[in-house]
Amino acid sequence: MAAAAPYDAAMSGAALAVGVLAAFVVGMNLWYFAEYVLHRFAMHELRGRGMMSREHLTHHVTARWKFSSTHVLSWIGVGLVGGAVWFPVGWWVGGPWVGLALSVGWASGYASYEWTHAMCHLRPPRNRYQRWVRRHHFHHHFGAPMANQGVTVGWWDRLFGTGELPDTVRIPRRLAQGLPWLLDDDGNLRPELAQDYELVGAFGTDERQAEIDRVRAFASQVPTD
């Protein structure tokens, strides 16, 4: 029996490693599911009722991304859910390391969302995923605000039938300024992006157009050209 002990220890070590890895992946996907549900129901469906919805629909008005204090509140909320819900749930299922991996996976999913969303608005695509995630998210902004509720991943939209991706994503010129990487120095669409995007309407805005943009964003309607 003594000879079996190191083997058993190695087996349980391997099982733990697999459990921890699986819990991390599940934790990330718990976030991606929450990302879909929160974006669709707590942000768009609520039409500006509550801080989360108001903040998000304000982001739709101009399509600009900037850091705000609400990001800190979001991180606190995500941390609380990770610590108070996913950590004990994971512990109950597989012990403390599984609990830790589940909650760290959850927070990592959230971090990947925040980073990906900010980069969509601020930096040009550099690979296939980055190209897809920008087209997917900007079609949500400018073509179909009730579609593409997942930001980081597309599978929840496919599952719930809300995924949509035209060959060319249309962007009103006045709102393209929220995506500085899209335009060259003269304000034209960069030629290498012409197969993915098309600019419509005029540059510049005024108070009336800004009010129309606000009303339509808060009703989750497509911005006018």
Ligand SMILES: [Zn+2]
């Ligand atoms: Zn956005």
Ligand SMILES: [Zn+2]
């Ligand atoms: Zn949105």
